[in-house]
Amino acid sequence: MTAPTTGTASGAAPVITGMGIVAPTGIGVDTHWASVLAGKSGIGRIERFDPEGYPVRHAGQVPGFDARADVPSRLISQTDHWTHLALAAGQAALEDCGADLARIPEYEMAVVTSSSSGGTEFGQKEMTALYRNDPGWVGAYQSIAWFYAATTGQLSIRHKMRGPCGVLACEQAGGLDAIGQARRLTRKGARLVVTGGTDASLCPYGLTAQLTTGKLSTVADPERAYLPFDAEASGYLPGEGGAILVLESAEAAAERGAGSGYGRVLGYAAGFDPAPESGRPRALRRTAEAALRDAGLGPADIDVVFADAAGLPADDRDEAEAIAQVFGPRAVPVTAPKTLTGRLYGGGAPLDVATALLSLREGVVPATTGTREPAPGLEIDLVTGDAREARLRHALVLARGHGGFTSALVLGR
Template sequence: MTAVVTGVGVAAATGLSLSAHWEQVLEGRSAIGPITRFDSSRYPVKLAGEAGDFHTAEHVPSRIAVQTDRWTHLGLTAAAQALADAGIEPADQPEYEMAVVTASSSGGTEFGQREIHRLWSKGPDHVGAYQSIAWFYAATTGQISIRHGMRGSCGVVCTEQAGGLDAAARSRRLLSNGARMVLTGGTDASLCPYGLTAQLTTGRLSTQTDPAVAYRPFDRQADGYVPGEGGALFVMEEESAAVARGAPQIYGRLSGFASTFDPAPGSGRPPGLRRAAELALADAGLGPADIGVVFADAVGVPELDRQEAEAITALFGARGVPVTAPKTMTGRLYAGGAALDLVTAMLAVRDEVLPPTVGVVEPAPGYDLDLVLRARPAPVTAALVLARGYGGFNAAAVVTTTRS
C-alpha cells in the first residue's frame, strides 16, 4: 500500500495557502516579528511567528468560532483548503470511510485562559459551557469531523513537535485498514500569556529581540528558538485509489516512517533520533545515498543541535547530505511544525529545489553539516524529515517523488 498526499492546506505566518507559503519560503523571507497578539513587555520572549493575516471571521462561521480556540480555527481553515485542493467533496463520499487524525500540543490555551480569567474575576457562573471541549486536545479533530461529516476512525496524537509525523503515520495505517481518505496534520496557537508562560518552562525559547538572529539553529550563537502558530493539514489516500478517482495532483508519497523514545537522562544510552531515521529509511526501502535533503528538527539549543548534527553525520557522513530548516521563517509550531515540514519537503521533491535555512550567520564548528542557507536547485527524489517532541519523542519520515 502506497500512501500519497493529494491535497494540502496551510495556515501559518508564511501564508494562508500552500502557494503563498512556498513562495515566501523559497524567497527566504522570515515571518518572525514582534508579538502583537498581547502585550509581551513583561515577558522575556518578545518575538514569534504569528499568522498575522489570519482573521477567524473570514474563515470560520461565527457559531463555531465562539465554541472553539484559535488553534482549531487554523485547523478548520487548513482542512477546508486541503479538501478543496484534493478535489474532494465530503458529502459525496462514504462517511464511514473518511478519517481524521490530527496532532495537538497544548490544546486550546487562549480559550482556556479567557475562561480562567472569568472564573477568578467574576466567579464560576461566568465560565462558558464550551470550556469543557474547546481546550481539549481532540477538539480540532472533532470539529473537522463534524463540519465535513467524516465519521470514520478519528483520533489525536500528542507528541509535541513530533506529532505531525506521528499523525501522518497513523493515517497511513488507517488507509491500509480500509479508510478511503484521511485528513491529517496539525496546528498550534499558543501565543497568549498562559500559552507563552507554559512554553517558557522548557528553558528553550530565545530571548533575542532582533528577528533576524533570534532563531538560528546550528549557529555559533544559537540560544533557543522562537515560537510560532499555525501549521498544515493534508489529505492522504492510497495511490492507486487517488489515480482512479482522478485526483487533481499528487504531491508525493509517504514512503517511510519510524518513531523512537529517548532513554532516561543519565542512562548512558544515546538519544533515539538516529535510530528513528535509520528505521524510517529501512521502512522506505532506501539507503542514505537515496536521500537528497534532510529537513532538520533544528531546536536552536546548542546541546540539542549537536545531538542532531551527530545523528545526521553518523548516518550520512560529514557534509554528506544537504540539511535545511525552513521553520526558521515561522518559528517552531509544535503540533503544526512537522506537518508543515512534511508538505514543504514534498514541494522540495516535486520542484527539485531545496528551501533555505535563514538566520544562520556563522555555522557552529564541528557540526560538519551542509546547511542550505539559500534556495538551491537539486535533483532530489527523496527527503528525510526529522522531528523531536519535548519529553523524548523522536519521529522520522521519508517522502519520495511520484515522478517515474
C-alpha cells in the same frame, strides 16, 4: 522504536493529494512557498497580547488571518484560535485535493491531527472569568474548546468523516506521528484521511508555560534569536499555525485520477530518548534509520533532510551527529526553513512536510535563513544563504518533541 511494515495492502504507498497552509509565512500553498524561497520571515513582535514584561516578545504569527472568512460563525465562539486555523487549513486542503466527499462513504474517511497544548487562549479567557467572578461566568464550551482533541472532533463533524479519528499529543514530533497514523488507517480501509496539525499558544498562559522549558531564546533581536546549527544558537522562538494535509490510499487516488498528488508517504518511524542519566545514545539516529528501512530505501536514496532544528547547541549537535552517522559527513543537503516561522509545535512538522513536498516537486532545497556561521564541528551540509537547485527524489523529515519524542518520515515524489 516503531516502524510499520512497508506498503499498503496492495503494496502502494498512500498519496498526499491536498494541502492547506496557515503559517507565519502566509496563508495558502503558493504564498507560503514564495515566502520560503525568498527567505521572508513571518516572525515579529507578538500582537495577540502585550508581551512587554516577558523575556520573549517575538514569535511567528499568521498574517491577515480572519476566522470569519473560513469558519462558521457559531464555531468561532465555541472553539479556540488553534482550531480556527485548522478548520481554515482543512477546508483549503480538501478543496485542493479535489475529492468529491459526497461520493466517499463517511466511515471510509478519517481525521488524525496533532496538538501540543490544546486551546490555551480560550482556556485562559474562561479561567480568568472564573477567578475574577464565579463559575457562572464560565461558558459551557470551555469543556471542549481547550481539549487537545477539539480540532480533530470539529474537522470530523464539519466534513461528516465518521471513520477512525484521533489526536497525537507528542509536541513537535506529533505532526509526523499523526501522518504515520493516517498511513496506518489507509492500510485498514480508510480511503481519505485529513491529517497534519496546527498550534496556537500565543497568550500569557501559553507563553509562560513554554518559558518553563528553558528552551526559548531571549535574544532581543528577532533576526538573531532563532539560529539552529549556528555558533550563536541560543534557543528558539515560538509560533502559531501549521498545515493540514489530505492523505489518500493509492487505490482511491488512482480511481479518481488524482495520480501521485504532491507526493507519497514511503516510510515512518518513532522513538523515544532514554533517560539522560542512562548514558545511552539518544534515539534520533535509530529513528531515522528505521524510517529508511520502512521505506525500503538506503541513505544514498535521500536527497534532502528537513531538520528538527531545535536551536539549542546540545540538541543541534545531537541532530547533526545523527545525520552524519546515517548519511556520512556532509553527504546530504540539510535545511531548516522553520527559522522563518518559529517552532510551531503540533503544526511545525506538518508544515515541514508540506514544504518538503513542494521542494521535491520544484527541485529546490530552501535555505536556512538566519544561520550565518555554523557551529564548529558540525559535519552537515547545511543550506544557507540562497536556495539550492537539485534533482530531488526523496526527502527525510525529522522531528523531536519536548520530553524525548522523536519521529522521522520519508517522502517520495
